[in-house]
Amino acid sequence: MEDFQYLRPATIAAAVLLLAQHKGKARLIAGGQSLIPMLRSRLVRPAYVIGLEAIPELKRIEPRHGGLRVGAMVTHHEVLTSPLVKERATILSDAEILVGSPAVRNLGTLGGNLCHNEVGADPPPALLALGASAVIASPHGERRLPLETFFRGFLETALGEDEILAYIDTSALPSGSVWSYLKCRQRSVDKAIVGVGVVLRIEGGVCRDVRVALGGVAPVPFRAKKAEAAFMGERPNDRIIEEAAMAAVAEAEPMSDAHASADYRRKMIGVFTRRALRQALEIKS
C-alpha cells in the first residue's frame, strides 16, 4: 500500500468539497472492505483517502413515506439487525445476511458495497427488486437516481468524481407483496455466482407486480425484464415459473471467471430464478 493523506470531513457538504478540491486524486472510504484490497493490490493509488465515518446523517436508518431511508455508512450488520428494515424491506435483510463473513458485515457498509459495484454483490439485486433509488450529494445539491441506472459498468457507477452516495431510499411495498433473495455460491464468504432478487404481488390469483433482478452474472446487476414480462398478468404455476426462469436465462450474457464458467452461471440463473419465484410464492419443491 502506498502513502496517502487521510481526510475526515464532518459533514456531507465538506466531503463533497474535498472531493471537488482533490478531483481525480481522492477516493472515499466507507468500511474499506473493497477499497483496502484495491489499495493493497495497487489497483488504485489515491493521494487522498476521505473517510466518511464522522458524518452522522450517513449512519442512520429512518422511516420514509412508508418505506426506508438507509444512510450509505450503515454497516451490513446494522442493516440486517434493524427491525425497521426487517419490517419494511425484508428482502434486504435476507440479502445482507449473505454478504461475506461476520467480520466483513461488521465493517462493510451498504453504500460502500453499492459504490464499488463488485460483481456478485448481494444488496444490489435485492434493492433492484425493491425498486430502490439512490440519493446522491454533489456540489450542485442532491440528485435522485433509480438504482437501475446507478450501476453503469464493471466496477463503475453513475457517481461523478465529486459526488457521494448519501442514502438509499426504498418505497412502501403494496400489501400482498411477496419476495425472495437467493444466492448461488461455493463458500460462505464468496460473492454470488448468481444472486436473484424477486419481489412480486399476486392479486386475485394473478401477478400484478413483479421485479426480478440478477447479480453476479454480468458487469452490472440488472432487472430481468423478459422474465418479469413472462410472469406479469399470469396465474403462477410451474409452467409460468419455468418460462420466467428460461426468459431470465435467455436475457443474461454471463461471463466466466475463477468462480464459475459462463455456462454454469447460465444454468444457475434458471435454477435460482425458479427457486426464488417458488420460494416467494411459498411453493414447496
Added chain:
Amino acid sequence: MNTRAKGDLTIVGKSVPRLDARDKATGNVVYGVDQKLPGMLWGKVARSQLPHARILKVDTSRAKVIPGVECVITGEDVPNRKIGRYISDMYALARERVRYVGEPLAAVAAVDEETAEKAVEAIEVEYEELPAVFDMEEAIADSAPLLHEETGSEETWGAWSRTVHPLGGKKGRNVCNRLTVVDGDVDAAFAEADFVFEDSFSTHVVQHCHLEPHAALASVSHGGEITVWTNSQRPFELRSYLAHLLDVPATQIRVIGTEVGGGFGAKKAGWERFPVLLALKCGKPVKMVMTRDEEFIDGYTSVPARISVKSGVRRDGMITARAVTMIWDTGAYCNGVPPSLAPKFHAAGTYRIPNVRFDSLLVYTNKVPATTYRGIGGQDIAWAIETHMDDIARKLGLDPVEFRLKNIFEEGSRSPGGAILRGVGLKECLEKTAAALEWGQPKAANRGKGIACFDKHPNPASSSCAVVWINEDGNVTLLSGATEIGQGLMTVLAQVCAEELGVKLESIKAVIGDTGTTPFDDGAYGSRLTEHAGNAVRLAAKDAREQILKAAARWLEVSEDDLDTKEGRIFVKGSPDRGISLSELSLKLHRSDPGPILGRGSYFGGGKGYSEVAGRKEREEWGWKYGVTGVEVEVDTETGAIKILKVVSAHDVGFAINPHLVEGQIEGTVVMGLANFLLEEMQFDGGRVVNPTFMDYGFPTALECPPVVSIIVEKHNQEGPFGAKGVGELPIVGIGAALANAVYDAVGIRIKTSPITPEKVLRALEEKTPGSRLTSSAES
C-alpha cells in the same frame, strides 16, 4: 526401549493442554513475521513476467538510485552454483534463463517495504521469449521445449544432496526423476486373472495456504557469522542448504526457528536465501515477508498427477495384480521430496497384491515449482486407487467395504515389495468407520456414503537428537532441534520427557529448533517428529534418569535398583518417605562430583517402504501409518452442489501420547482435505496464476467445516515412543476418494478429475441423463 509399563503411565496418553495454548490464544507468541532488529532493511524480489525466456538484460540502474534503496542483486551477483533440495537444478537468482512466471530475477533491500516495492517495479528486464510447455504429458513429448538440458542426456543428475533418497536412473525428455517398482510378474497375473479393470485419473494443483506467510530475517556479524530467524519447518536442513550455496561451514550459520503459523510442507524450500544474500551484500539485517499473492505465484504448490491403474482380479474378489503409471508435474524446478518416489509406498493401495509394477515420472513444466504438500502424493494416488477399488467392487457386485476387507493389510501381511507389516490397525479403522457411518443402512434420495482406505509409509530416513538438562532448581530444560509448527510437538515432547524422567509436566521447559543451541534434527516433515524426536527425547530422558538414580543412590546410600522417580522426587520403592527431591539432588550435583546431569539421546530411523526391485529380502516393518476415511454427502442434482453431512476419520496412531492433539490434527487435516477436493484449485492461463488471492481461490472458512468424527485406533508400534506413530498428514490422504465414492453412491456419477466441483457434477449428471436439467423440474 521399554522402561515403564503402559499401566503405570501418568503423563503420556493424557489430553493435557498444549503448553503454548495460553500464549497462542492471547497473542503472546512471536512468529516469523513479527521478528525485527534495529536498523533492519526490507527485502523484495523482482520476478519473471514470462513463463520461459532467455534473459537478455536486467537493468537495475533506475532501481538503485531510488532514495532509500540500499542494494540490488541479480543472478550475476549470486554464487555460480546450482542448488536444490534433492536435485540441483536452479540458481539462487535466475541466470540466463527464466522458466516460470514469478521466478526470482533480482532482489532489492531498502529502508522500508514500500521503497523496496518501488525499486522492484523500477527494474527493467529484456527477454527473448522461448516456447513454453504447461502440460505434463505434452512436456514428455519429443517436440516439447527442453527446460533443463540435463534431462536430455543419459547421465544422472549430479545431486549435491546429503539425501538418502535414491535419485537418478535413465531420464526422458523433461523427466527429472523416474522410479520403477516391480514385484512378482504382473503380465502373467493379468493373463490369468478372471477380470482386468483399467482406468485413468488426474489431480489438480493446490497451494499450502499456511496463514502465516514465509518470513525471514537475516543478519551478518562483523566476523561473518550469519544468523537467520525464520518460520522454516527444518532449521538444520536450511543451514546446510545455505552453507552449500555460500560455500561456508554450516556452523558459520545459525538458523533460529521462530513460531510457525502453519507449514504443510511449503516452509522448507530455501526461500531464506534472499534475505541472507541481501544482508551479506548490504552488511545490514534484512527482513522479508511474502505477500499472499507471492505465496501463490512463488510459494510453491502441490504436485498434480495423471494416474493410470490396471488391476487383475479373481472371481472370488481377490486382487492378483496391479500396474500403476504415474506422471507428476513438478513445475519448473524440483524443490521437494520428489513425489515420484511416492509409489514406493502407496501405489498398490493398502492391499496384499502379489504382483505389482509401478512406473512413476517427475516432469518439468513452465509453471511455479511444486514441493511437498501434506500427504506427499498419497492423496493423489488414493484418489485413483480407492475410486478404482469402488468401481471394481460394484462391477463384481460386491459391497465396497467387503471387497476391501478381503484384500486389506492385516497383522503380518506381506506388502508388495516384501515388507512384513507389524502393528497393523487398518481393519479396525475400516470396521469402526463403517459402523460410525452406518454403512449399509437405507439412504435417502441423492444421499450417499463413500469410504477410502490408505496408509502412509514409515517415516523418511532421518535423525533426531535431544538433550535433557537438569537445572540447579530441579527443573528440566529439554533441547531438541525439532520444530513446533502448530502440531503440538513441544507438548508431546514434554509429555514424553516428563513421563520418562518421573517429573511433573510443568517442570519441563522445551527449547527447540535453533541450530545454535539445540542438537540436530531433520525437522518437521513426513509426520516424523512424534516418533523420531519422541524417541530421541525418551532416550535422553532415560539417560538422565539413570544418572539421577545413580547419584541419588549415592546420597541415600541404597542401591539404584531400589529407587523410583515420581513427580520430581526420587524415593526408595516401597518407602516413599525415604527419598530426595530432584531439586535438592540437582543443586547438590551442581556443587560436587560428578556435576550437573545432562542426558542425551539420538535416534535414526525410517526410510524403508518397499524396495524398487523384486527379490529384496523380506523384512518386518513397524510404523506404517494406517487410516480410513468415510464421508456422507447429499448432492443437489440441479446445482451440482455437494453438502457434507458427516466425515469419519479413523487412524491407527500406535499410541496417542495426547489424544486431544491427535483429534486436533485429524479435524484440521480433514478440513484441509475437503477444501482441497471440493473448493481449492490454482488456475493457470499461459503459466500465470489467475486466482492468487483468497477472494478467488477457494480457501475454506470456519463455516465450511462439517462435523468430524475422529476415531483413534492404537496398535502398539514397537519402534515408537510408548508405542506411538505420527498422524499429521494421514487424514488428508483418503478424503478425495471417499468424497468421489460418496458422490457415486448418491447419484451414480464418477468424477475422475479432481476437484469435485458443482460444474463437473452437473455436467456428469447431464451426460448420465441426456436432456437438459433446466427443463426437468417443469415436468415434475
